[in-house]
Amino acid sequence: MNTLLDIRDLAVTIPTADAEVQALRGVSLSLAQNEVVGIVGESGGGKSMIARAVTHMLPGAARMTGGIELDGRDVTTLTGAALQAFRGGDVALCFQSPRSALSPTRTVGKQMADRFRAHAPGGDLRARAVEAFKAVGLREPERQIDRFPHELSGGMCQRVMIALALACSPRVLIADEPTTGLDVTLTGEILDLIAAQARDGRGVLIISHDIAALSKVCDRLIVIEAGRIVEDGPTQTVIHAPKSNYTRRLIDAVPDIRRKRAVTDEKRGETLMVLSEVGVTYQGRFGRNRKPALAGVNLEIRKGDTIAIVGESGSGKSTLSRTIMGMLKPTTGRVDFRGTDIARLSFGRKRGLRRHMQMVCQDPLDALNPRMSVEDIVSDPLRLVERDAMRRSALIDRALTEVGLDPSFRTRLPHELSGGQAQRVGLARALAIDPDLVVLDEPTSALDVTVQAQILTLIRRLTERRDRAYVMVSHDLATVRALCDRVVVVDAGRIVEDGPTEQIFTDPKSPKTRALLDAAPHLADRPKEDA
Amino acid sequence: MRVAAYVLKRLLLLIPVLIGVSLIAFFLIRLLPGDPVLLIVPETATEADIAAARERLGLDQPILTQYLSYVGGALTGDFGTSITTNRSISADLAQRIPLTLELLIYSMAVALVLAVIGGVAAARHWHKLPDKVLRFAALFGNSVPEFWLGLMLILLFYQGLHVAPPPSGRVDMDLAVPTHTGFILIDTLIAGNGKAFLSALHHLMLPVATLAITVTAPLLRSVRASALEVLASDNYRCAAAHGLAPRVLRQRYLMRQTLTRLPALSAIVFGNLLGGSVLIEYVFSWQGLGQWALRGMQVRDYPVIQAFVLVAATTYVLIFLLADVIQAALDPRVKM
Numbered sequence: 001m002n003t004l005l006d007i008r009d010l011a012v013t014i015p016t017a018d019a020e021v022q023a024l025r026g027v028s029l030s031l032a033q034n035e036v037v038g039i040v041g042e043s044g045g046g047k048s049m050i051a052r053a054v055t056h057m058l059p060g061a062a063r064m065t066g067g068i069e070l071d072g073r074d075v076t077t078l079t080g081a082a083l084q085a086f087r088g089g090d091v092a093l094c095f096q097s098p099r100s101a102l103s104p105t106r107t108v109g110k111q112m113a114d115r116f117r118a119h120a121p122g123g124d125l126r127a128r129a130v131e132a133f134k135a136v137g138l139r140e141p142e143r144q145i146d147r148f149p150h151e152l153s154g155g156m157c158q159r160v161m162i163a164l165a166l167a168c169s170p171r172v173l174i175a176d177e178p179t180t181g182l183d184v185t186l187t188g189e190i191l192d193l194i195a196a197q198a199r200d201g202r203g204v205l206i207i208s209h210d211i212a213a214l215s216k217v218c219d220r221l222i223v224i225e226a227g228r229i230v231e232d233g234p235t236q237t238v239i240h241a242p243k244s245n246y247t248r249r250l251i252d253a254v255p256d257i258r259r260k261r262a263v264t265d266e267k268r269g270e271t272l273m274v275l276s277e278v279g280v281t282y283q284g285r286f287g288r289n290r291k292p293a294l295a296g297v298n299l300e301i302r303k304g305d306t307i308a309i310v311g312e313s314g315s316g317k318s319t320l321s322r323t324i325m326g327m328l329k330p331t332t333g334r335v336d337f338r339g340t341d342i343a344r345l346s347f348g349r350k351r352g353l354r355r356h357m358q359m360v361c362q363d364p365l366d367a368l369n370p371r372m373s374v375e376d377i378v379s380d381p382l383r384l385v386e387r388d389a390m391r392r393s394a395l396i397d398r399a400l401t402e403v404g405l406d407p408s409f410r411t412r413l414p415h416e417l418s419g420g421q422a423q424r425v426g427l428a429r430a431l432a433i434d435p436d437l438v439v440l441d442e443p444t445s446a447l448d449v450t451v452q453a454q455i456l457t458l459i460r461r462l463t464e465r466r467d468r469a470y471v472m473v474s475h476d477l478a479t480v481r482a483l484c485d486r487v488v489v490v491d492a493g494r495i496v497e498d499g500p501t502e503q504i505f506t507d508p509k510s511p512k513t514r515a516l517l518d519a520a521p522h523l524a525d526r527p528k529e530d531a
Numbered sequence: 532m533r534v535a536a537y538v539l540k541r542l543l544l545l546i547p548v549l550i551g552v553s554l555i556a557f558f559l560i561r562l563l564p565g566d567p568v569l570l571i572v573p574e575t576a577t578e579a580d581i582a583a584a585r586e587r588l589g590l591d592q593p594i595l596t597q598y599l600s601y602v603g604g605a606l607t608g609d610f611g612t613s614i615t616t617n618r619s620i621s622a623d624l625a626q627r628i629p630l631t632l633e634l635l636i637y638s639m640a641v642a643l644v645l646a647v648i649g650g651v652a653a654a655r656h657w658h659k660l661p662d663k664v665l666r667f668a669a670l671f672g673n674s675v676p677e678f679w680l681g682l683m684l685i686l687l688f689y690q691g692l693h694v695a696p697p698p699s700g701r702v703d704m705d706l707a708v709p710t711h712t713g714f715i716l717i718d719t720l721i722a723g724n725g726k727a728f729l730s731a732l733h734h735l736m737l738p739v740a741t742l743a744i745t746v747t748a749p750l751l752r753s754v755r756a757s758a759l760e761v762l763a764s765d766n767y768r769c770a771a772a773h774g775l776a777p778r779v780l781r782q783r784y785l786m787r788q789t790l791t792r793l794p795a796l797s798a799i800v801f802g803n804l805l806g807g808s809v810l811i812e813y814v815f816s817w818q819g820l821g822q823w824a825l826r827g828m829q830v831r832d833y834p835v836i837q838a839f840v841l842v843a844a845t846t847y848v849l850i851f852l853l854a855d856v857i858q859a860a861l862d863p864r865v866k867m
Contacts, residue, residue, distance in 0.1 A: 055772050088774030101769040105787045114783065118775045148863040160768075168773060342563075505789055 004203040005031040005054070005091070005172050012049050012227075020336045023049045024060070025227045031172060031203040036195045038218035038235070039207045040250065042448040043419070046227040048096070051174045055093050055508060056083060070171065089119045092170035094194070096177040098161035101434045102149035108133075108160045109145030115167035119244045127269050136163040136193060154313060155186040174205045179213060183313045183475040187521040193515060209448055211252045215239050223463075227347035253453040255478035269303030272437055272469050273324065278333035280319050280493075293319040294493045297333070304466035305434065308480040308501070309473045310516060311490035320490060321439050321473045325359050326350055337437075355384050358430035362442040364422035368414040374400070374425050375410035381433045399432035404458060420451035426460070440472040444479065452479075459483060477520040481505055489513045541852045547839060548848055553605070556840035557598050560833055566679045567614045588614060601837070610841075613827070613836035620838045623823060627841065629713030630701070631812070631819035635804050637735060638742035643797065645747045649787060650754025651781075654762060673748035677807045679813040681741040688737060695737050699816040735768040738815045742807060746800050753796050758789045772781065777778065789861035798854035802847060 012024040023046045031037050041047045052058050054068055056078070068076050068102040070090055077087050095101030103111055112129040126145070133141035136159045149157055150251050160176060165173055175194050179187040191206070195217035198204040214221060214235075221232040221238040223246060230244040242248045280294040294316050301307060301324075311317045322328040323335060326342040335343045342353060358381065361367035368377055378396045386392045397407045403424040414422060423443060430438050443459065444452040460483055463470050474480050480487060480501070487504040489497040489512060508514045538563060567587050576584075585591045589600070610620035650668075653662040688695035696703065701715045708715075709720040716735075719728040761767050763787065770784045809821035819841065827835030859865045 055769060057772055084774045084776065087773070089774050093769070093772045095765055095769045095772070097765065101765040103766045103770065103784050103788065105791065105862060106783060110783075112781055114770070115773055115774055118773070118779070150864050164769075164773060 002033045002201075003030050004033050004035075004071065004201075005205070006067075006069045006072075007050070007054070008067040008069075010050070010053060010064070011066065012046070012058060012062055012064050013052055014062045022227050025054070025177065027066075027229055028225070029222055029225075029229065029232065030469050031205055033201040033203055036198045036204045036206065036218045036221065037220045037222060038211075038214035039222045039224060040209065040214055041224035042209055042250075042450065045224045047175055047224045049206070049227075050147060050224075051093055051176050051207060054091055054172075055087055056175065084118070088165075088168035089113065090169065090170055090173065091172045091174060092160050092165035092168050093160075094165045094173065094175040094178055096180060096517050098157040099149055099152075101130055101153060101161060102157060102164075104149055107148055108152070111160075111162060112145075112158070112167055115164055119168035132167055133160065136160075136166070137189075138163070143377055155190065156197045157192050158182065159193070162190075162197075162234045164322045168342070171201070172203050172205065174207070176207045177209070178206065179208065179210065179374075184477070185312055185515065187213055188216070188237050188519050211239070211250045211449070215311045253449040255456070255476070255482055269301050269466070272302060272338065273299075273301040274334075274336045275299040276334050278323060278335060278337070280316075280323060281331045292331070292493050294330070297323075297490065297495055299495070299498070301323075301437065301469050301471065303469055305469045305471075305486065306463045306484045307469070307471050308484035308487045309399075309471060309490060310475060310477060310480055310487060311512075312475065312516070315490045316493040317473050317475075318441065319493075321359075321441055321471065324437075324471060325357060325439055327351055351384075354381060354435075355433060356435050357437045357439070358433065358435040359439045359441065359481070360423075360426045360430050360443050363446045365414055365417075367426055368417075368422060370399045370414050372413075373410065373483060374405075374412050374414075374417075377414075377425060378432050381429060385433055395432055399428040402431060402462075403428045411456075418451070419447045420454060423447060423451075423455055424458070427455075427462075428452060431462070435468060437469045437471070440470060442474055442476075443472065445474070445476065453490065456483065475516075477505075477516060489516070534859075538852065538856065541848075541855075545845065545848050548844060552844040553602065553837065553841060554598075556837045557601065558594070560831070560836050561594065563829045563831065567833060571615055571829050582649055588653055601834075605841070610838045612780065612837050614832045615827075615830050620834050623835075624820075624838060624842065626627070626713065627818065627820045627823050630715075630817060631805075631808055631821060633714050633716070633744065634738055634808055634811070634817065634819060635801065637739045638746065638804060639797070639801055641739060641743040642747040642750055642791075642800070643744065646754050647750050647790070647793070648751035649747075650751045651758045651785065653751070653755045654758030654789075657759060657762075662755075667757075669748040670749045672744045675745070677741055677745045678742060678810040678814050681738065681811055684737050685814070686739055696730070696734050698737065701734050701817075702727055703734075726744075738817060741814075742804060745807060746804055749800060750796060751794070753792065754789060757792045758785060761785055761788045764788075787861065791858065791865075793860040794854035794861070798851045801850050805843060805846065 008028050010024055010027040011022070014021045016022050022069060027046075027050065029037070029050075037247065038048045039050060049058070053064055054075075058064060064076070067074065070086075075086055075090070085414060102108065108222075109126065109129045113125040115130055116125050118185075124147055126376040129145055130141045133144060138144055138156060138159045144156065144160075149160070162175070162178075165175075173194070178194055181192060187210075191213055194204060194206060206214060206218065211221070218235050220233065221235050222229055222233070223238065223244065225244075225246045231238055231242060231247045233243075238247060239251060242251060263450065275297055278294060278297040281294055297320065309317045309320055319328065324344070325329055326335065326337075330343050333343075334341045337353065337356070342350065345353070355364065375396055378399055379392055382392050382395055386395060396410065400407050400409060405421065405424050405428065409417075409421070414425075417425065427443075440459065444455050447455060456479060459470075459472075463483060472480070472484060484501055487497070487499065487501050488495055489504070491512040497508065497513050499506060504513060505517065508517060536545050566588065568581055568588065572581055572584050582591070589597060592600075601611065608621055610624070612619055613623070649665045652664040656662050685695070685698050689697060702708070702719070706724065707728040708719050708724055711718050711721050715731040716728065719731050767784050768790075769781070770780055775784070808819065809825055811817070812819045812821040813825065820842065824835065824839035826832070827839065
């Protein structure tokens with residue numbers, strides 16, 4: 001195979017206020033024609049820096065040394081028009097989180113036409129755009145082409161992003177975390193689509209933290225830790241006979257959907273909450289009613305329960321969790337918490353409910369006020385029950401210790417915390433007040449894999465005490481199997497299946513459940529057919 | 532069609548706003564110390580003279596009756612007559628509103644153009660010389676009081692350099708044109724009098740410059756901040772990473788997004804401008820609404836103050852409506 005992209009001894013240094021950060025140290029790698037290479041590692045490891053270095057998108061102050069060659073041509077010194085032609089024309093980047101990487105004020109069709117004009121002008125640009133969108137599996141491209149990014153779903157945005165990158169028919173396609181924020185079904189589809197572009201001499205580089213997903217589509221895996229390559233080899237070798245400890249840790253952290261949960265005695269306590277025939281319809285523009293987000297939902301939650309709500313994005317699982325929390329007023333039906341219909345409570349009375357119900361949010365850093373110290377963050381809900389500052393202080397220490405944080409963290413600000421620490425603070429805030437019901441909204445999906453494993457261990461320790469009810473919203477079935485007693489599958493606003501975890505996993509009744517199970521990520525176990 | 536329905540809905544909102552504003556204006560000014568009747572009667576007036584004057588002005592009626600008759604008149608376009616000048620308020624408004632509006636609109640237009648060009652240039656040369664110069668200039672414009680700036684400009688350009696006309700009137704005396712719209716630039720164009728048009732522009736130069744300089748600063752800072760944000764955004768970097776031409780990047784990806792935040796701030800700035808125009812009209816002897824309201828305030832001329840408050844409130848509502856419509860046109864994410 002011919003080498004397409006050749007990176008030799010690449011080092012990137014970023015000066016910060018305190019010190020210089022070595023983002024990449026002596027990275028050498030190559031990409032051949034028709035090859036799919038995965039770069040895997042955790043956030044902060046420097047994997048995105050490789051893509052940025054290749055496309056001259058390094059942050060302003062960064063210094064770079066080493067060589068980058070495409071087809072034997074040095075591309076590190078390109079400027080002006082040559083750089084413009086190289087970017088997109090030779091190497092095209094698919095940005096992480098496509099919705100924010102698409103211009104919000106320009107229709108996707110026009111953004112596509114801009115790419116054509118830059119690299120391959122001529123012809124009917126609109127027709128070409130429709131064709132390009134069709135090629136990446138965007139449904140009804142004629143209609144989508146006049147839409148703005150905010151009118152498209154996350155999966156559609158990612159397809160548009162890929163189409164935009166391909167519009168310039170690049171020799172190398174680099175996808176940076178292309179599946180972040182997508183549900184399991186889409187993750188597989190999008191990765192297959194990206195890997196399929198490695199043809200006609202084009203090479204594909206996929207950057208991700210998800211070693212399981214990458215292992216299914218890549219010919220070769222490169223593992224990066226702290227700016228260094230710690231492993232580089234054929235996918236099968238890397239995942240079945242890893243040489244580096246770090247790779248082994250990454251692989252071990254992949255939750256295994258086939259691993260059964262040690263079944264504990266079902267100790268169900270008093271009934272906490274009963275949802276009966278709950279329906280939620282969001283008001284559309286100009287008061288028009290839209291399709292219901294939830295319809296005819298019945299659910300009972302008892303003390304000691306650990307219930308998973310699973311479904312694809314847009315299935316209504318977030319709506320359901322918010323209804324449980326009393327943050328949404330259902331259009332129909334009742335939500336009884338200990339016999340009181342919380343849907344009909346006044347704002348002030350609802351505040352009293354927070355003593356009994358708490359929530360942990362998906363993105364931990366986003367959910368913490370950046371200007372408040374950890375102490376103040378955890379202290380806030382405690383004010384509901386404890387007026388004495390001294391006793392409150394003791395409770396803060398207890399809550400922090402409970403989630404595995406040293407009390408010395410009290411004075412830290414959110415930006416001084418890692419993702420995992422921030423999520424621990426989120427848990428501490430929810431648990432400090434000793435609620436009866438805790439809703440966990442995708443508590444690990446924004447975290448790195450090894451950190452995910454730690455947080456899941458913590459959650460499992462908490463749930464096994466069975467002193468309260470936990471409701472966990474997730475699209476990650478492997479996690480669910482390891483943690484929850486009961487699984488509720490939501491599709492198109494309805495509960496399509498509800499039963500004990502093992503029963504759902506071994507004998508799914510609904511086709512939706514089966515589809516979700518099939519799409520769940522696990523390490524590739526068969527050798528990939530050679531193309 | 533959707534826009535029309537939205538605009539209509541917002542215009543209907545004007546009704547409660549005006550009712551509320553008229554109530555507040557009407558009753559609050561009557562709480563102010565100072566009796567307009569005492570200001571208009573001669574110093575030798577007897578108690579009987581004062582009572583007669585009060586009766587003539589209708590100020591002896593119960594206050595509710597006064598309010599109702601005022602609203603009744605206002606609905607038919609009759610805002611009463613000035614207590615001190617005996618002139619019809621409606622006639623005064625028709626004559627003065629265009630003068631002030633002309634001043635405000637041109638100042639706003641100049642300020643917006645300066646702010647957009649300057650703000651984007653500053654962002655593109657972040658922390659380099661153009662950025663520093665522009666930020667200093669903006670700070671200067673923001674910190675000088677407008678009446679002082681107006682006086683200094685008169686001193687420099689009229690008295691010193693003799694390039695500006697004397698600060699009185701809207702056009703040279705010998706070039707007066709018949710009034711059609713009240714907007715001098717339009718009236719001179721209707722009259723087909725090029726010389727008068729130029730003279731009018733000449734007269735507008737200093738007051739517009741003064742007002743524009745003082746309001747450019749907040750707009751420029753906002754444009755610069757939004758442009759910096761767009762330049763650092765993933766979507767701009769993505770477009771750049773796909774090798775789009777610099778001109779396309781600037782016009783289609785930078786400008787449009789940068790401008791989406793401007794209308795809301797502009798509406799607020801326009802309000803400042805309306806307030807600032809009172810002093811500027813005074814400095815430049817500009818016979819507009821501001822001067823008229825100021826004098827009305829000094830002599831407790833109730834109908835004048837009430838009419839001014841209503842006009843100001845209506846202007847605010849309309850300006851914010853305009854800003855919202857422009858914002859929605861610029862930013863597809865905004866729902867109307």
